[in-house]
Amino acid sequence: MTVYYGEILALSTILFLMGVVCAIARRNLIMILIGVEVMLNAAGIALVAGSARWEVLDGQAMVFFIMAFAAAEVAVGLALILFLHRRTGSVHSDTYSVMRG
Amino acid sequence: MNLFAVCFYSLSAIILVSTALAITRVNQVHAVVYLVISFFATSLLFYLLGAPLLAVLEVIIYAGAIMVLFLFVIMTMKTDHPKSKATLWRQWIFPLLMWLVCIVISVVLILRDPDAGLRIMPYFVSPVEIGTYLFKNFWLGVEIVSLLLFVALVGALYLGKGGAPSVRCGEGEKP
Numbered sequence: 001m002t003v004y005y006g007e008i009l010a011l012s013t014i015l016f017l018m019g020v021v022c023a024i025a026r027r028n029l030i031m032i033l034i035g036v037e038v039m040l041n042a043a044g045i046a047l048v049a050g051s052a053r054w055e056v057l058d059g060q061a062m063v064f065f066i067m068a069f070a071a072a073e074v075a076v077g078l079a080l081i082l083f084l085h086r087r088t089g090s091v092h093s094d095t096y097s098v099m100r101g
Numbered sequence: 102m103n104l105f106a107v108c109f110y111s112l113s114a115i116i117l118v119s120t121a122l123a124i125t126r127v128n129q130v131h132a133v134v135y136l137v138i139s140f141f142a143t144s145l146l147f148y149l150l151g152a153p154l155l156a157v158l159e160v161i162i163y164a165g166a167i168m169v170l171f172l173f174v175i176m177t178m179k180t181d182h183p184k185s186k187a188t189l190w191r192q193w194i195f196p197l198l199m200w201l202v203c204i205v206i207s208v209v210l211i212l213r214d215p216d217a218g219l220r221i222m223p224y225f226v227s228p229v230e231i232g233t234y235l236f237k238n239f240w241l242g243v244e245i246v247s248l249l250l251f252v253a254l255v256g257a258l259y260l261g262k263g264g265a266p267s268v269r270c271g272e273g274e275k276p
Contacts, residue, residue: 082174
């Protein structure tokens with residue numbers, strides 16, 4: 001019993017869809033960001049699998065870039081959440097349903 | 102039943118179960134810790150598929166920096182846990198239904214792919230090879246990513262200081 005390429009792609013797809021469910025079903029802003037991280041990780045798994053299937057290095061190079069900009073995005077996203085929490089006192093997304101100003 | 106398949110199936114089981122637990126926790130610290138377990142298993146999966154540098158970077162960057170940053174932010178914020186806003190079943194029925202439909206569609210599409218029946222062998226790449234390849238072919242991307250990290254640093258610093266209203270001019274300077 002060996003591993004088929006379709007099985008790794010199926011794992012990556014299920015993981016990506018779990019990230020989507022987390023991003024749309026949770027109301028806490030931090031959990032939405034965690035959903036985004038799960039999605040990026042799933043894309044990384046698919047890329048490394050593609051790199052192993054075609055035996056080129058492009059997939060692994062792209063995962064480098066994905067990790068780097070995921071770190072940058074999380075830093076800015078969490079800074080935004082801290083700023084919002086300081087301004088309004090809550091991280092529940094229902095608080096931000098009205099535009100003020 | 103070779104070792105590669107046993108490792109792959111057990112790792113993917115750990116990844117799926119810990120991610121499923123992570124996205125359903127009410128307590129955010131529990132969710133982050135389950136996600137760290139998932140990232141460790143993903144790192145081992147990367148090593149299994151032949152990318153040792155990516156495995157190490159996944160632990161260092163994802164599990165070691167990003168998740169720790171999440172934990173710091175969760176700990177510094179007094180987030181409210183109102184009991185009435187806990188995980189409601191009504192809130193989850195429609196996303197779970199969508200999840201199932203999308204999984205069925207994607208499995209059908211994957212099975213129709215002629216590549217899906219290929220056996221994957223690990224394509225082992227040493228760090229020297231991947232580093233040379235990255236800097237030979239994608240040097241511009243590496244420079245842009247370093248610039249992007251700098252921009253993210255400036256942005257996070259500016260937002261962390263409180264944004265525009267709390268920035269004050271120094272003494273003797275005109276606003």
